[in-house]
Amino acid sequence: xxxxxxxxxxxxxxxxxxxxAKKTPLQYSKRLSDQYQARVYFKREDLQDVRSYKIxxxxxxxxxxxxxxxKLGVVCASAGNHAQGVALSCSLLKIRxxxxxxxxxxxxxxxKVKKFGGKFVEIKLYGNNYDEASYASHNYEKRNKAxxxxxxxxxxxxxx
Numbered sequence: 441x442x443x444x445x446x447x448x449x450x451x452x453x454x455x456x457x458x459x460x461a462k463k464t465p466l467q468y469s470k471r472l473s474d475q476y477q478a479r480v481y482f483k484r485e486d487l488q489d490v491r492s493y494k495i496x497x498x499x500x501x502x503x504x505x506x507x508x509x510x511k512l513g514v515v516c517a518s519a520g521n522h523a524q525g526v527a528l529s530c531s532l533l534k535i536r537x538x539x540x541x542x543x544x545x546x547x548x549x550x551x552k553v554k555k556f557g558g559k560f561v562e563i564k565l566y567g568n569n570y571d572e573a574s575y576a577s578h579n580y581e582k583r584n585k586a587x588x589x590x591x592x593x594x595x596x597x598x599x600x
Contacts, residue, residue, distance in 0.1 A: 449599040453500040494525035500600025502529045515586040517574035520549040522591035527557030540577040
């Protein structure tokens with residue numbers, strides 16, 4: 441990763457995410473607190489519409505795209521949670537996206553991605569695992585000049 445994530449970039453992301461990502465509570469875990477002799481809390485990101493924190497990074501990344509990049513569309517690879525975040529972001533921002541998922545992805549995840557992305561998302565089932573789907577998505581990125589929305593290892597995604 442070339443650019444560090446700054447506190448300012450996190451605050452900017454929070455502004456973009458207002459009304460998109462829910463403010464979720466922390467929940468105390470007595471069992472883990474007792475086990476580790478510390479106060480352990482879980483951030484309840486499972487309460488997001490896409491059931492994970494992945495909406496934050498995907499939306500922040502995609503909302504930062506230029507008009508030219510938006511017209512070129514986005515692409516990603518995911519076996520589930522990131523795909524749902526990208527799909528919902530595509531729908532909210534009206535950006536066309538192609539999501540590569542392994543053929544072994546559970547149908548429930550595929551249907552959720554379809555639901556969140558609607559007419560803005562095309563799902564391509566490719567390969568038997570994430571690495572093979574990722575390989576295909578990067579080939580698509582190069583051929584079509586689409587913007588790759590990484591699930592991690594991207595400062596804009598991380599700031600979200």
